[in-house]
Amino acid sequence: MKTDILALAAHPDDTELCCSGTIAKLVQQGKKVVVVDLTRGEMGTRGTPEQRLDEAEKAAGILGLAFRDNLGMPDTKLKNNREYQIPIIRKIRHYRPHVCLINAPSDRHPDHGDAATLQSDAIFYSGLGKIETKGADGKLQSPHRPAHILHYMQNQPFEPDFVFDITDTIEIKEKAIRAFTSQFDVQDPGDEPQTFVSDPEFFKFLRARAREYGHLAGFTYGEPFKYVRKPVPISSFDLFDQTSPTR
Numbered sequence: 533m534k535t536d537i538l539a540l541a542a543h544p545d546d547t548e549l550c551c552s553g554t555i556a557k558l559v560q561q562g563k564k565v566v567v568v569d570l571t572r573g574e575m576g577t578r579g580t581p582e583q584r585l586d587e588a589e590k591a592a593g594i595l596g597l598a599f600r601d602n603l604g605m606p607d608t609k610l611k612n613n614r615e616y617q618i619p620i621i622r623k624i625r626h627y628r629p630h631v632c633l634i635n636a637p638s639d640r641h642p643d644h645g646d647a648a649t650l651q652s653d654a655i656f657y658s659g660l661g662k663i664e665t666k667g668a669d670g671k672l673q674s675p676h677r678p679a680h681i682l683h684y685m686q687n688q689p690f691e692p693d694f695v696f697d698i699t700d701t702i703e704i705k706e707k708a709i710r711a712f713t714s715q716f717d718v719q720d721p722g723d724e725p726q727t728f729v730s731d732p733e734f735f736k737f738l739r740a741r742a743r744e745y746g747h748l749a750g751f752t753y754g755e756p757f758k759y760v761r762k763p764v765p766i767s768s769f770d771l772f773d774q775t776s777p778t779r
Contacts, residue, residue, distance in 0.1 A: 535598065536563040538629035538678070540620065542610065542647035543573040544588040544602070545712045550684040551633055552595055553698025553705035553742070554755050559596040560701070567592065568601045568623050570647055575607040578724045579714030591711040594704065599627075610643055612650040620654035622665045625673035632678045636686040637758070644686050652760060655681055681760035692756030693764060695749035697775065702742055702753045706735065750777020 537558060539547045547555065547567050555565050569588060572581035579587075585602060592600040603619045610616065624632070632655055638645040657663050659677025667673050685692065698705060710717050718730040728734060739753075746754035 533627055534564075535566050535627040535629045537565045537631045537633065538624065538627050539565065539567045539633040539684075540635070540647070540651045541567060541569045542635050542641075542643040543571055543576070543607065544569045544584045545573070545591070545709070545715055546635060546644070546686070547633070547684070548591050548595075548705070548708045548712065549738070550636075550686055551696075551755055551757075552591075552708045553701045553753070554633075554684075554696040554757075555597070556595050556701040556704040556708070557696070557698060564598045565595075566599045566601070566627050566629070567597055568603065568620070568627075570603050570605045570610065570620075570650075571607040571643070572602060572604060573607055576715070577727050578718070578721075578730055579712075583714045584712070587712040587714065591708040594708045594711055608643060610646045610650055612646065612653055616650055617654040617657055618663075618665060620651060621658040621663065622667065622673065624655060624658040624678065625665060625676045626667055628676045629678050631680045631682065633682050633684055633757075634760075636683050636688065636690065638688060640687040648683060652681065683758040683760060685756045685758070690756075690758055692745065693759040693762070695745050695751070695754035695756050697746070697749070697751040697753075698742065698755050699746065699752040702739070705742075706738070709735075709738070750775075750779045 541547045573584045574581040634651040635644045635648040659675050661675045665673045717732050742753040745756045746752050
């Protein structure tokens with residue numbers, strides 16, 4: 533199965549929070565986008581694993597994802613070893629993406645940096661033929677290594693290599709985030725504690741960050757990314773013909 537973009541995430545809602553404006557726009561442009569969540573987010577303060585999975589499917593529909601998978605790895609216990617690399621390698625070889633989006637290289641939540649290292653190594657190893665994996669049909673999978681890997685920004689800022697214009701899709705992004713009703717925009721927290729992200733005021737922070745990075749790139753709203761294994765390879769200047777930023 534040939535996929536344009538595969539987004540990997542430590543938890544359901546990582547991609548919604550960090551790069552769903554980009555994903556929505558890519559889908560509008562006709563790209564096939566798949567999200568694979570590593571864990572069910574079962575250690576989160578609010579909600580249940582079952583709720584998180586249901587919310588993730590609703591968000592997938594809002595964004596127009598081609599597919600969404602969950603590997604069921606243990607939340608808060610991600611390790612960069614062969615046991616955890618293999619399920620990711622299987623998904624990479626199954627979806628065969630040209631571009632991979634992965635967690636931030638380091639962040640407030642330790643799972644994010646741990647996941648990024650695990651994901652990056654699995655992406656490399658997925659291109660090694662001597663690491664054998666079998667697909668759901670029981671047949672050996674062919675090696676595949678994506679051409680490009682990008683970190684999306686999470687809570688902790690980094691110096692981005694580029695900013696994607698999400699001016700036309702920020703409303704879709706916020707709708708997809710709100711699909712996670714156990715986590716965000718919680719008007720009445722009930723028996724579960726209120727958190728930084730469940731407070732409705734959190735959306736002001738999200739909108740402000742999108743505005744800040746959009747401003748830096750010459751857009752109204754933007755999402756920042758860091759390119760893995762620089763320099764960024766280009767073979768034409770078409771990239772620059774596609775944007776006319778206001779600076």
